[in-house]
Amino acid sequence: MLTELTRLIHLFRQSFRKCLTPEEKQELDQVLTDRHFAELEKNLHNNDYILSKLREYDSYDHYKAFRRFRQITSKNRLYHYRYIVSGAAAILLLIGGGVMIHLSDPQGRIAAQRTKEQAEKILPGSKKAQLKLANGEVIAFADSALEMKVEGIGSLSAQNGNIVYSSEQEIPQEMAVAYNELSVPRGGECTFTLDDGTKVWLNADSKLKYPVRFDDKERKVKVEGEVFFKVTPDTQHPFIVETPKMRVKVWGTSFNVKDFSNEKTASTTLVSGKVDVGNTHHNVTLAPGYQALIEGDSSMLNIKKVDANAVAAWTENKFVFWQQGFDEILASIARWYDIRVVYEDIDPSAYSLTGKIPRDCTLADVIELFEMISDASFEIKDNTLIVRKQ
Numbered sequence: 202m203l204t205e206l207t208r209l210i211h212l213f214r215q216s217f218r219k220c221l222t223p224e225e226k227q228e229l230d231q232v233l234t235d236r237h238f239a240e241l242e243k244n245l246h247n248n249d250y251i252l253s254k255l256r257e258y259d260s261y262d263h264y265k266a267f268r269r270f271r272q273i274t275s276k277n278r279l280y281h282y283r284y285i286v287s288g289a290a291a292i293l294l295l296i297g298g299g300v301m302i303h304l305s306d307p308q309g310r311i312a313a314q315r316t317k318e319q320a321e322k323i324l325p326g327s328k329k330a331q332l333k334l335a336n337g338e339v340i341a342f343a344d345s346a347l348e349m350k351v352e353g354i355g356s357l358s359a360q361n362g363n364i365v366y367s368s369e370q371e372i373p374q375e376m377a378v379a380y381n382e383l384s385v386p387r388g389g390e391c392t393f394t395l396d397d398g399t400k401v402w403l404n405a406d407s408k409l410k411y412p413v414r415f416d417d418k419e420r421k422v423k424v425e426g427e428v429f430f431k432v433t434p435d436t437q438h439p440f441i442v443e444t445p446k447m448r449v450k451v452w453g454t455s456f457n458v459k460d461f462s463n464e465k466t467a468s469t470t471l472v473s474g475k476v477d478v479g480n481t482h483h484n485v486t487l488a489p490g491y492q493a494l495i496e497g498d499s500s501m502l503n504i505k506k507v508d509a510n511a512v513a514a515w516t517e518n519k520f521v522f523w524q525q526g527f528d529e530i531l532a533s534i535a536r537w538y539d540i541r542v543v544y545e546d547i548d549p550s551a552y553s554l555t556g557k558i559p560r561d562c563t564l565a566d567v568i569e570l571f572e573m574i575s576d577a578s579f580e581i582k583d584n585t586l587i588v589r590k591q
Contacts, residue, residue, distance in 0.1 A: 213242070319581040320565035326405050326537045328362020329389040335379035335413050342391065354381070354413055355396070365394040368414040376413045383409045385426070388539030395422075398433040399440065402516045405536040406461070427459040429516050432474075446495050447502075450477040456487075457513045464532070468494045470512040478502060520558040526550040527577065527588060538564050541585040547577060549588065 212229045215221045221229065233239045330342045334354055340347075347359040353376055355368040364383075385391055385403040393401045395411060397420055403409060407426025415421075421441040432440045434453025442449040444460035446467040454474020460467035469478045471487040478485050478493040482500045485493055492507045507523075514521040515533075522530050527549035531542045537560060552575065558567060564586075568579045572591075580587045 320568050321563050323538050323564040325561050326388040330385045330391040333382045335381055363392045368396045372414055379413050380410045387536050400431045402429040424458055429457045429513050431455045447480050466496050468492050470509050472509045518560045523555050524553045526552045543587050545589045547590050
C-alpha cells in the first residue's frame with residue numbers, strides 16, 4: 202500500500218510543479234476519473250480549504266483516528282485511497298510544489314533503513330534551562346522540583362520545567378540595576394514567570410535577560426532566539442522587549458518574538474492586544490494577526506498578515522509551517538533535536554511546504570514524512586542530518 206500511496210503523492214506533486222512526463226500525465230488523468238481525487242485537485246487550489254484543514258487538525262485525536270482509519274480501509278482498497286486524500290485524520294495535501302503534512306502515525310515506518318537506528322535514537326527536546334543570577338551563581342533546571350531563595354535577589358520555584366521568579370522586597374542598590382540571564386540550550390524549552398506575573402515561553406537555543414527587579418518607569422527585558430510573551434497589563438509601566446534587530450513596546454498583550462543571531466530574518470508576531478515594533482530606522486504598530494519582519498540586510502520593517510496562532514504553535518508542542526523551504530523548517534528542527542543540518546547538491550529554499558507535525562515525535566518520524574512527500578533524501582552521520590536530492 203505504501204508504494205501505491207507514495208506514487209499518488211508523487212503524481213499530485215509533479216502536477217502542481219508542472220513537471221509531469223507524458224506518461225505521468227496519462228496516469229494522473231486516469232486517477233482523476235475518480236470524483237474524490239478530482240475534488241481533491243480542485244480543493245488544493247483553494248486557500249480557504251487549506252486553512253480550514255489546518256484548523257481541523259487541532260480538533261482530532263490523531264492516534265484514535267488512525268486506528269479507525271486502519272480498521273475501515275482494510276476491507277475496501279478503493280475506499281482506502283479515497284479516505285487518505287479526503288479525510289482530515291490521515292491527509293497529505295500537495296500544495297503548489299509543497300505539502301500539508303499530518304503526522305497520524307508517529308510510530309510508523311521511516312523512509313530508509315540506513316537511517317533508522319540512528320534517527321530513532323535522536324529524541325525531541327525536553328524541559329531544561331540554566332539561570333545565571335546577577336551575583337554570578339548558576340542554577341540548572343530540568344523536570345525536577347526546586348525551591349530556593351537567593352539573598353539580595355529573590356526566590357525561585359520550579360516544577361516540570363515551569364519556573365517562577367519573585368524579587369526580594371529590599372534589594373541592594375548595585376543589584377537593582379543588574380540583570381539575571383535565563384538560557385535554554387538546543388534541545389530544550391521552558392516556561393518562566395517574571396516578577397510582574399508576565400509569562401514567558403522560551404524555545405530551544407534562546408535567552409532571556411531580565412532585571413533583578415523592574416524599575417519604576419518600565420519593564421525591560423532582552424531576548425535572543427525565539428520567545429513568546431503573555432504580558433501582565435500595566436498601563437503605568439510599559440513592557441519593553443529588546444532583541445539584536447528590533448525593539449517591541451507593549452502594555453499587556455500576547456506576542457511571539459524571533460531573532461536568532463545566526464539568522465538574518467527577525468520577526469514579531471502579535472496574537473492579541475497591540476504592540477509598537479521598531480528599529481533604528483522605522484517604527485510600526487501591529488494589530489492582532491500581523492507580523493513585523495526584517496529580512497536579509499534590509500533595515501526595513503515589512504508588515505504582513507499571518508496566522509499568529511500558527512506562528513506560536515511551538516508553545517503548544519507543534520511545528521507549523523506555511524509555504525516554507527527546508528532551510529527555514531530544518532533550522533527549527535535542528536534546534537529542537539540538537540542536530541546539525543548539511544545540504545549537498547540541493548537548494549533548500551526552493552521548496553515550499555505547509556503543514557503541522559507534533560514536536561514530541563522522534564527525528565525518525567520527521568524524516569519518514571519529509572522523505573516520502575518530497576524528492577529529498579536524508580542521511581544521519583553521528584549528529585548531522587545530510588539532505589540531498591533523491
